[in-house]
Amino acid sequence: MPASVVFPTANPRSTQWCARSLIPILSRRMGSERMKEAARIVGMPWRLAHPKQRDIAKRAVDLAVATTCLVVLLPVYALVALAVLLDSGAPITFAQERVGLRGRPFRMFKFRSMVANAEQETGPVWAATNDARVTRVGAFLRRTHLDELPQFWNVLRGEMSVVGPRPERPIFVAKLDKEIPGFARRCHVKPGITGLAQVRNGYTQSTRAARRKFRYDLHYIRNYCFILDLKIMARTLRVLANDENAR
Numbered sequence: 001m002p003a004s005v006v007f008p009t010a011n012p013r014s015t016q017w018c019a020r021s022l023i024p025i026l027s028r029r030m031g032s033e034r035m036k037e038a039a040r041i042v043g044m045p046w047r048l049a050h051p052k053q054r055d056i057a058k059r060a061v062d063l064a065v066a067t068t069c070l071v072v073l074l075p076v077y078a079l080v081a082l083a084v085l086l087d088s089g090a091p092i093t094f095a096q097e098r099v100g101l102r103g104r105p106f107r108m109f110k111f112r113s114m115v116a117n118a119e120q121e122t123g124p125v126w127a128a129t130n131d132a133r134v135t136r137v138g139a140f141l142r143r144t145h146l147d148e149l150p151q152f153w154n155v156l157r158g159e160m161s162v163v164g165p166r167p168e169r170p171i172f173v174a175k176l177d178k179e180i181p182g183f184a185r186r187c188h189v190k191p192g193i194t195g196l197a198q199v200r201n202g203y204t205q206s207t208r209a210a211r212r213k214f215r216y217d218l219h220y221i222r223n224y225c226f227i228l229d230l231k232i233m234a235r236t237l238r239v240l241a242n243d244e245n246a247r
Contacts, residue, residue: 057226058161065162065233066155073149080111080146087137088115093150098167101190106159108167109150113138145240151193163229164192165217176210183210186217189224196220196228199235 070077081092095107114133134142141147154160160167165186168176177183197213197220220228 054225058224058229059158061226061229062155062161066152069149069152070156076146077149080141080149083137084112084135084141088112088135091116097170098191099170099173099187100159100167101187103184103187105170106154106167108160109153111141111147111150113141113147148193155193159190161190161192163194163196163220163224163232164190165195165220166198167191176207179207180211180214182218183214185221186214189221194232194236196232199232199239 084092091112093109094112095109097105098108100106113135115135138147151160155162168186173184173187195217197216200216201209201213220232
C-alpha cells in the first residue's frame with residue numbers, strides 16, 4: 001500500500017483482523033483524517049501487521065464463495081442463459097476489458113443484457129436509465145443483478161474478489177484519474193463483484209457518482225478484512241432486488 005494511505009488504528013487489545021464493530025457497516029470516522037489518539041496507541045491491528053495472512057484468508061473466502069455459488073446456482077445460470085438466447089439470440093455472455101489489481105487489464109464476464117454490438121455506433125459510454133440498448137430480458141437481469149453472476153468465474157481465476165471496488169474500463173479509469181485525484185488507488189486491491197460503494201451508493205455511473213463512490217472505496221482499502229467483507233456481503237443481499245439504481 002502507498003505511504004499516502006492512512007490506516008485507522010484499532011483497539012490495541014484486539015488481535016482479530018476484523019472491523020471495529022459489527023454494526024454499523026461504516027464507522028463515524030470514514031474520512032481520511034488520522035485519529036488524534038493514534039500516536040498514543042502501541043501496536044497495529046492484526047490485519048495490518050500480517051497483510052500476507054490477511055490476503056491469503058481473503059483468497060480462501062473468495063474461492064469458497066465462488067465455488068459454492070457456481071455449483072448451487074447452476075440451475076439459475078441455465079435459466080438465464082436460455083432466457084437470453086430466446087429473447088435476443090447469441091451470444092449469451094460477453095467479456096469486457098476492465099482494470100484489475102495494480103492496473104492490470106483483464107476480461108470481465110457478464111450475461112449479455114444489451115443488444116449485440118451495443119457500442120458499435122456510440123463507442124464506450126456509461127449505461128443510462130432506460131437505456132434503449134438494453135433488451136427485455138436484459139432489463140430484468142440488470143434490475144436483479146443476475147447479469148453479474150458469470151463474474152464468479154473471474155473470482156476463481158484470481159482476477160476479482162467477491163468484495164472490492166467495482167472494476168472500471170480502461171478508458172474511464174484514464175478519464176476519472178484526471179478528474180478525481182488519486183482515483184487509480186482503487187487498483188491497490190482486487191476489484192470485486194460487490195463492494196462498499198455499491199451497497200452504500202448503488203450502481204450509478206457518472207463522474208459525479210464516481211467521485212462519491214471513490215470515498216467509500218478508499219475507506220474499504222484502508223479497512224478491508226474478513227468481518228467487513230461479511231457485512232458487505234450481507235448488505236448486498238438486501239439491495240439485490242432494489243432497482244432504483246439499476247443500469
